[in-house]
Amino acid sequence: FLLDSGIAYPVLAGYPRNSEDEEYVLVNNKCQCVTVTSKFVPSKENPGEEILERNIRILVPLKARENISDPLSPLRTTFVYRMTELCKKCDPVEIELGGEIYQAQQSTSCDEPETCYTYNRDKCYTTTFPFRYHGEIKNVQAVLTPASCYAD
């Protein structure tokens, strides 16, 4: 009985305007450069049935340094991607409880620092380097991502 309705359902339900055709972004991790999107596609074995397909797109920055804020650190050779970490939602979202809007964080363990493999375009990355001027060596701050570091 249930299987029947499962097959008949996609045929009869013309009403969901856009929910089944669109691809949705589940993860957009700018630190590790991973995007996960999902959508429903017809199953290859059984074209009448729809299954959930998840597309995981990882861009591996092969020339990145171990510490992206330090251009003098060695090249990174190990890249680790964990779905559980990527799917963690640490940004506070607004939810409504009893008529009041609250900001809530959806995951625990959000305080652990993330090691980033690449730059987040919205953040400013700087480094200090020794600069010799008039015989004196000073540690000068330099910007690694100029476009992100403007004050306005």
Add this chain to the structure above:
Amino acid sequence: MTLLAFIFLLAFLPAESASSRYLPKAASNPVFGPRQVYGLLKGSVTVKCFYPPTSVNRHDRKYWCKESATGCTTIVSTSGFTAPGYQGRVSITDYPLAGSFQINMTGLTEAEEGTYQCGVGINGRGLSHKVSLDVSEGPHVPEGAELFYVKLYSTLTVSCSFGPDYASTRKYLCKMEKSGCQNVIDTHQKFGEDYVGRVRLSNEAAPGSFSVIITQMGWEDSGLYVCGAGTYGESGESKELDIHVYEDSKVPQGKPTIFGVKGSSATFECRYEALRKSSVKSWCKWRDNKCPNIIDSSGFVSPSYEGKVAMYNNPHNNTYTVILNQLKDSDKGYYWCMTDEEKEQQSSTELKIIDGQPGLEGNKNVEAQVGSRVDLTCSYSCKYYSYQKYWCKWNNTGCVLMPSSDQRQPGTDVTCDTDNKTVILSFDSVAKTDQGWYWCGVKRNGLFGETMAVYLEVTGGELQGKDRQGLSCSSGLHAEPPSHAEPGFIPKGKSYSEAGVRSAAASESSDPSHGPNKLVLILSPVGVVLLVLVAAFAVFKYRQLKRSDLVSVGSYRTNISMSDFETVKEYSASNNACVQESQETQMGGDEFITTTAPPESAAETKKAKRSSKEDADLAYSAFLLTSSNITQGGPGGDSAAPDGPPPNWEGQI
């Protein structure tokens, strides 16, 4: 059969999909421009592209490049580069404050037909928009679609005019979907189901022209639209519109839905641009394509809302606040904030009524004798402990705060008894002029919170009777008990009287005498239908859950397509593309950067496209070999990513 009946019912339920929690993928590319541009031979063409005006985007490099087999070669960019062959013919100008940049190409030749990209940042990173350029001999060049770039949850105004010939024909706005052009709104009052309450069509002064206002623009509202006169595809004229919604995460927009607890109050915030502070601001409830004013800043209050609504202006942050209290189920709906001048300032909010415990409680109807001492008490719940509490007297222009120390009426005092958590407004000797609506409210950080309304009625007492024998009739009027359902009283006092009259006033019908029997008769079949609907909805949700969350491990297909590893193209198409640390763009130098992948490795890696795990392992080891070839053999300057074929979203990894 019941199965068919269930499915039939399901077809009419609103689709509350789990996917509404997530952004659609289309939202991840915020750079927007025209899809198709038409130019004449030896003529010129102007392309305007938009981007969210965040700090990074405003300062970043803007470019215009032509797509080719090896990527996207820059023609002109804001870092000062112009490709050879285009010197003096092409210009690019950035307007960072407006969030757009413009490219002008002159002296078009046939060879210049093709696909281009306008973008921000570095070529091929995905922060770009594809533009298709068509060069024809002419003489007539089709008009491209009109572009609209709107912020999420803001209001969009579109105007179309077709000349006086079409003054009396049907005007419409429809959205292009896979199944054709779906109606959004037209002059025959037909609305698309997603647009109820947030779309308005109004005719302009010039004959044959009209404008459409859509508020609360969401991600799903991006796309191609057609506005026209007549019927789409059959008769009349039409114009194409291309609308794109972007998010500017720094600036918060108004919340699309506000929840109000029954019996309590709801606060609406309306924003307006600072241009004309002196314009009249009004607030209305949307009903059948009309929006009758409830309150406006000139002091008008709709008679049925007396004591129920108040407006406060905050010129400092360009907002005004409207508070609606004594909420009932019938208050739910769409409310619009408008100014009488700029149409763009309109915004709308949906109010939903939920059951719950109001935070402020007290006696809503107080009767007192003239000259006696009256205490209006307002008990607040624990959550308002740290808020500022106040009492104010309501009038048409607002709610006037009751002063705590210096008072016009002697003996009036505002105290707060913190032990019992009540706020008391007391009158030592109440006078006739004190009659009216009083509001008890809470405030925090300058933002208005919940309020509660109390009606104080002052009756002439026996003390006065002796002096007013001649006026005994009028004093008798005052002494009448309030529950007499006189029409003059009903508009004023919503929380006034007993349940019977209240329900009559709530239904706003002039016939209050529906007996309880009839009510039960109507309610019981409605209840049965509701039960069936709820059951159907539960089944639907279960199916939804089953479809979206139940994914077995076996259904994860891993397709590692090695062609992506081959050359460094197509970075993340997300809003903020990841920047490789080792990117050194040469300032002012040649920006034509490409990687030449050795042909043997290309052949090898292309063969590696498989769909089973063991073949994937084979392909991966082959990749390791070729990647070491690439890193050694590639040119020194690192791939500023030549743009390859369009992003391959199917079967990645």
